[in-house]
């Protein structure tokens with residue numbers, strides 16, 4: 001298969017982790033006989049420095065003309081510590097999601113068997129965790145009108161959702177649940193928010209078309225607790241932009257590190273793949289960030305294009321690295337392996353094997369269930 005991939009590695013550890021994902025995709029290319037073309041473009045703080053714009057037109061044009069976008073991370077303390085900055089790195093990512101119509105952000109949460117002892121949570125609680133968050137990505141409070149009074153003493157962010165915005169991601173989430181454990185949990189604050197009550201009405205109506213899927217509801221505050229208390233109870237979590245952002249970072253604790261959690265952002269015409277973490281500026285240039293979230297995002301890219309065996313080969317190589325203890329220091333404080341060494345090991349262990357069927361019987365971190 002020929003794929004044109006736009007490479008937006010961004011800020012902080014973005015370039016370091018994305019470089020490992022590219023190595024792995026190149027290993028897949030070679031092993032399985034595909035042709036992937038990578039074209040880099042700037043986004044985020046680095047793009048502001050270069051052009052004044054966190055999403056330069058040339059970057060957006062490249063993304064629109066590509067089959068997929070592989071994204072690193074954006075963000076820099078320079079802007080985090082400057083509440084008055086009008087131009088911010090995050091605006092680049094938000095605009096990119098909107099321009100590409102990436103309304104559905106899919107964030108699988110699973111536990112690698114060899115990392116069961118790495119989580120701060122008890123093994124008996126986390127073993128067998130396998131859920132996926134469908135986070136609405138182009139609406140809600142991140143995109144609503146923002147105001148700040150002239151005297152700087154009053155600010156607001158509007159949370160707006162339309163039936164159409166809820167409906168299109170709800171259908172994807174129900175379809176995913178149908179192919180998994182047939183349970184969908186809508187997470188909201190319908191006891192307080194009008195927009196949440198619209199979510200409930202729209203999702204309840206759509207549920208009638210998916211009678212095999214059991215729909216239940218959870219308030220976001222309770223969901224935050226249940227995810228940690230009993231993560232196995234979840235199959236598909238459907239939620240809005242803000243709750244999905246927060247709950248997925250919380251979910252990453254189950255597996256042992258946020259450096260393990262990938263995501264796919266999909267729309268009708270485009271798809272983007274990125275780790276759920278940010279630019280982790282404290283680790284920039286130190287060869288210590290975990291590249292697995294980025295590599296798994298590349299595996300989700302392969303999966304998205306129907307290259308299932310290839311995606312499994314990547315996951316199997318990651319699993320091997322974990323079994324051998326070739327992990328970064330977020331998973332083992334004594335580790336002598338850095339971002340580059342982990343990426344190198346995974347890339348050089350990507351093989352075309354008949355064994356994937358048996359490997360699939362284990363929970364290997366990225367199930368077929370994540371295919372849309």
Ligand SMILES: NC(=O)C1=CN([C@@H]2O[C@H](COP(=O)(O)OP(=O)(O)OC[C@H]3O[C@@H](n4cnc5c(N)ncnc54)[C@H](O)[C@@H]3O)[C@@H](O)[C@H]2O)C=CC1
Nearest residue numbers: 073074075076080258259276277278279280281289290330
């Ligand atoms: N999608 C994106 O590009 C995102 C960008 N950001 C931006 O990133 C910057 C930093 O934000 P933070 O709140 O500190 O979130 P962050 O996700 O960058 O880091 C939070 C903590 O998670 C851990 N962590 C993150 N990535 C890791 C990795 N690959 N390996 C091991 N540990 C890892 C570290 O302990 C780190 O202190 C900000 O400017 C923020 O706006 C934040 C979230 C998402």
Ligand SMILES: CC(C)CC(=O)C(=O)O
Nearest residue numbers: 090093094245276277278
């Ligand atoms: C705009 C981003 C910084 C939002 C975020 O934290 C995320 O997508 O995970």
Ligand SMILES: [Mg+2]
Nearest residue numbers: 245246249276
């Ligand atoms: Mg986030």
